[in-house]
Amino acid sequence: MITYLMNVYHLEMISSSNILYCWSATNGLFPVIGAYFSDSFVGRYRMIAYGCILSFLGTVILWLTTMIPQARPTPCVDSSNNNSCISPTIFQLMFLCSSFLLMSIGAGGIRSASMAFGADQLQDDAQSLNRTGAMETYINWYSATSALSVVIAMTFVVYIQDNLGWKIGFGVPLVLMFLAALSFFLASSLYVKSKPNSSLITGFVQVMVASFKKRNLLFPSNENDLLYHHDMNSVLAVPSEKIRFLNKSCMIEDPNEDLSPNGSASNPWTLCTVDQVEALKKLIMLIPLWSTGILLAVNFSQPSFPVLQAGSMDRRITRNFQIPAASFSIFMIISLVAWVLLYDRILIPVASYILGRPARLSPVTRMGLGIFISFLSMVVAAYVESVRRSVAIKEGLVDNPKGMVPMSAFWLVPHSVLMGVAEALNMVAQMELYMCVLPKGMTSIAANLSAISMGLGGVLASLIMNSIDGITKGGGNESWVSSNINKGHYDYFYWVLTGLSLVNVFYFMVCSRHYYASTRNN
Structure with a gap:
């Protein structure tokens, strides 16, 4: 999407990233609002139904931005000169952002209730499901299935966008969204539909x-x-x-x-x-642990920079085929799915066999491991970017950010793999913990508490980036997060995130000890 904003709407990297950060934040916060209405008033089935309709409408508007010439700026006269590009009008930006808003509201409806709606089909309470490990298995496979849909988006859809253009590239998600909504409505009579509890x-x-x-x-x-x-x-x-x-x-x-x-x-x-009273106490005691996910979400909310990095590196697999820059995030999704498979189908059964009893890591332990691995991923990201930038300067590409650095883009894969494992550990564990601790009538809200931290993480990521941009470009200096990534210092930006991640590791240790002490006393 950042490619579409920069190349078609002629926005700077900072402006494009801020739009995507805000979109990410709304995608995280709307599910919580939807979860409240789903649990209290509307019901999970109807909330998903409304979400499907609004998501489809948002996808239609996004597709129309490619079909209607007046909905986007005219192409640049000289593609090598950004000064010849016309900026988008207020109407064009509002039309584009309205599609993002509708998709966010729709996603809020679907994500707020889909996991809890699936748990309803199991027809058992969360505590008994947790004791048997069924809840963890369900959440793992729900997350893996969601991740596979992202894999399709990052490979099949992105490849179409790169090679067949934005009209077909945005038309394919439109058709897929229509088919998804249709299949959901056709299976309506088969679902278990729990009533809301206000x-x-x-x-x-x-x-x-x-x-x-x-x-x-x-x-x-x-x-x-x-x-x-x-x-x-x-x-x-x-x-x-x-x-x-x-x-x-x-x-x-x-x-x-x-x-x-x-x-x-x-x-x-x-x-x-x-x-x-006790239900509220449980929620309050979860807040410190929940807050550790905000800084973790800052690391997850960096979709723009890896795309720009990959776009400047050698992405060729064969002489005639190269991976699209936007598809490199697929490695994070693949590692997420691979970890779910490895953990649920190999590590846990083997550990249970050796110990002679069911063996599972507690949700809090998995949350902590995810936060630590996220810290390691930022160390790797900072190091790789420092190497990439040094090679670019050595090759004389300082003033040519679109020039290819003679360095394989697969150097970016270790960072993506570590982030995928971190997300698989932490986010799945968060959802399991909240769904098992909080009352059953709050299942939708419990399943989306991590979405609040993701949304706040997107907002915090935007504030961090804007602050660093404002501070570092003072006195006529080049910003660390410049649109020209060879002149900027993305490695320094990653080191800042590394430091914050290390602080978050120690903060989590304090919060987890406090949580265990509280639960033992209760």
Whole structure:
């Protein structure tokens, strides 16, 4: 997509990257909004259905930008001179961005509910599925299947775009989106469709409001004098001692006033149940661990730079065939799928056989391994770019960013492989942890909590890039993230991300110890 923005819409690398960062951020945040409405009001089936329709409309508009000449800037008079290129008008940018927005909203509807909708078809609760390892296996294969769709996009579709043009290149995803939506609707009668539960998210707000209203209420010196409100069929009669001030929301002050004749709360905004309080505590205790995914997502949100790097390197496999620059991210997806296969079908069965019992790494352990491997991937990326830039300068290509550096683009593969393994470990583990810890009625939201960190990571990546650009180009110097990658210092940019990743490793260690201590005490 960055190639389309720079070559067809004549945008600079910084502007193109910012658009893609914002698109990535909305792709991460809309699923969370969709998950709330899916769990609370709409239902998962209908949310996916709405998402299919909106995604299809967004794909149609993107395709129309290639079909309608007035929807995009006129071609450059002299392709070697950027000054001869006409910038896009406000209308043209708004038309293009409207397609991104519709696709993001549509993706929010589909991604927010698809994983939870699939879990519904298993017809079992998350805790029992986790004990048998079925939940981990389901999430692994869901992620692998999603990754395979990206492989198709990065190979088949990108090859068409490079060789047959943007009209056919954007027309193929349009047809695929139509077929996907059609197949989903045709199988409607076969699905298990769970009903939405509007009380869970509202219950969290009620706990916070009730705790605030009772902030001056003192705990009695004798714990036996405390009465807590709980559901008749609840196994929890007393809340835990963690985050104790929230316990005030379920304390009964006067049974005659606080409770109705049937035992329910007279006012749910002043008296909540123990289950509501404990569910909110679980969510709060997950927040520090969840936050470690934000810096990790910054590393995942670097789609532009590897494309520019690959475009300046030798991508030939044979004399007459070379891999498109945009397809090099396929190696990250392939490594993700390969790791899922290796872990689920070889490592786990072999370890279980040797130990004589089911052997699995905990979700928190896998999250930590993913963060550490992501740090290693940034070390590799920084080193490879420093070598590529040195070769480009040695070959006299400083002022020719489109010239081919005599260095194989396959030097970029180790970084992509490490990032793929990191994503397979961390993101799958995050989804498994959230879906198993949080209540079943929050399955859609639990499955998309990692999407929030991805969205915030995209925003943070944009802020980091803009800050580095503003600082480094001062005094007439060339920006580290210049459109001319041979003059810029992308290696320095990667070293900055490496340092942040190392900080994130230590931050995760602190958060994981705190989480384990909290769960043990509970």
